[in-house]
Amino acid sequence: MNHTQPPSLCARCETLPTKIEGKGRLYLWFPSGHSLTKVLHYLRKAELDYELKEEGQCLAIQLEEVQTETCVNTLAGILTHNELKNTQALFMTHANAPQLRDCARTTTLARLTHLNQSGWLLDLLAADRVTCQFQPIVSTQDTSVIFAQEALFRGIAPNGSFIPPGQIFSLATEAGILVQLDLIARRTAIRETMRHQIKEHIFINFSPTSIYDPTSCLRSTMQAIDEAGISHEQIVFEVVESNQPQDTEHLKDILNVYREAGFRMALDDFGEGGSNLNLLHQLRPDFIKLDMSLIRNVQADPYKAFVTEKILEIASHLNIQTIAEGIESLEELHWVRQRGATFVQGYLISHPTTFPLITPPQITTSSLEVG
Structure with a gap:
């Protein structure tokens, strides 16, 4: 048989x-x-x-x-x-x-x-001196309602301080160990989600260039999720480097493997650098995250405002939920709220924290509406 x-x-x-x-x-x-x-x-x-x-x-x-x-x-x-x-x-x-x-x-x-x-990085990874911080993604209309937590990878230095992820991923890319690092980062996000018993959606970053065979490369990630008892519907895999030139067919293969397993997908940094609208119809993500370079002082820049408003309109017509990243001021929050962004994320709501934020502040922009 x-x-x-x-x-x-x-x-x-x-x-x-x-x-x-x-x-x-x-x-x-x-x-x-x-x-x-x-x-x-x-x-x-x-x-x-x-x-x-x-x-x-x-x-x-x-x-x-x-x-x-x-x-x-x-x-x-x-x-x-x-x-x-x-x-x-x-x-x-x-x-x-x-x-x-x-x-x-x-x-x-x-x-x-x-x-x-990169001996220090190999030692750090071998010793599992890694963790995650979490930053909430909240409802634009009611910022006290958490929709999801984004798991943000951190290295831990011998003195206990956090090592910036940019430094770690940059060296890993140059040393040819991005494949191993990206898997460790995904597993760490899953482990910390289970440890903190997070019930909201979890956004987990992954780099498409670190995955060369979707079926075998992603198997251990899904195995870790199942062993942690986390529902597939709770996980949103966020494509980092979505602003970089992509092997679209390869990326579609990766997303298909995830989708068939019941996960949802997000494109990070949309509207920054080389990202373009072609990715929307080619990949058909569930979420797009508008890059903070578009959001920063959007209310005061007519060119930036026009581009951002059109992206929000297109996403709405395609039933793609939108997340405005990098919200740092009431004016920015008011602007994206008025134009229908689904969710917001940024320092105005909360900085990344080791223990996931349970109740974000309810931020109103009533004084700006009067103005």
């Missing part, structure tokens, strides 16, 4: 790379002979052992434990940015020559260099 096996968890997503340290061999494949010449000059001067392989196409550098970090950092200094991006690299701690199975661990020298500089 045949049984359909569920897709396995994604090994790449589940495994953090190890730091580049200890004794081993660094294999390099250069884009040009000029790059190789510069590196050979350095190796001879530093009196490091090396061997040219594959008729000079591959350079194998033998490194003792104390030499590894210095060598990688020096290579980053003598090669150009493009050379680093186009040089393939593989670090191996055993003496055997690279085999076919090792190909999956080959990366660019640029990423290997950033990985070498």
Whole structure:
């Protein structure tokens, strides 16, 4: 009798790379002979052992434990940015020559260099020194009514302070570990939601570029949600980088996997940078979050007001719920309230907090209406 096996968890997503340290061999494949010449000059001067392989196409550098970090950092200094991006690299701690199975661990020298500089981040993730803060998304018409909490990823420094997420995600992208970090961030949001017994909707951010096979890459996220006992209808997955050029077909595949499982979808930072209206009919999100660059002082800028008002009108006609991000003043709240934004989020309501806010203030704009 045949049984359909569920897709396995994604090994790449589940495994953090190890730091580049200890004794081993660094294999390099250069884009040009000029790059190789510069590196050979350095190796001879530093009196490091090396061997040219594959008729000079591959350079194998033998490194003792104390030499590894210095060598990688020096290579980053003598090669150009493009050379680093186009040089393939593989670090191996055993003496055997690279085999076919090792190909999956080959990366660019640029990423290997950033990985070498991200030891603190790998230690932080390996030790699970991560958490979430929460920021409420509330009804525009009655700001005391919480619709959802957005889970915002935070690293925890050794002294207990929070590490800004921008610093973490920027380094992870450069070091090629965004896939692992994004999964850890999603799991952390689920864990903290369960810990605080949050009953409202939860907005969980994810980066489409961190997911290369939707079925296997997202399986562990859904497994964590089910093990936490959280209803799928409670979760809204928020596409970050929606203002960046997208592989739309890939993103649609991801959203289809989530939708088929009963989750809802939101586009973040809509109206900022390169985001465009094509995403609305291509992806058909349940929510769009109007970027704070549109909302900031919208009442005083006729150009910004015209664009924002049209986005709100289009979303209303398409039955897409809207969230005005970055509300910081009564004037901004009054403006989006008058023009039908469904929800608002921002410092006027609440800063992100470690313990989810239970009762936000009811903010009226009656004095502005009189004016």
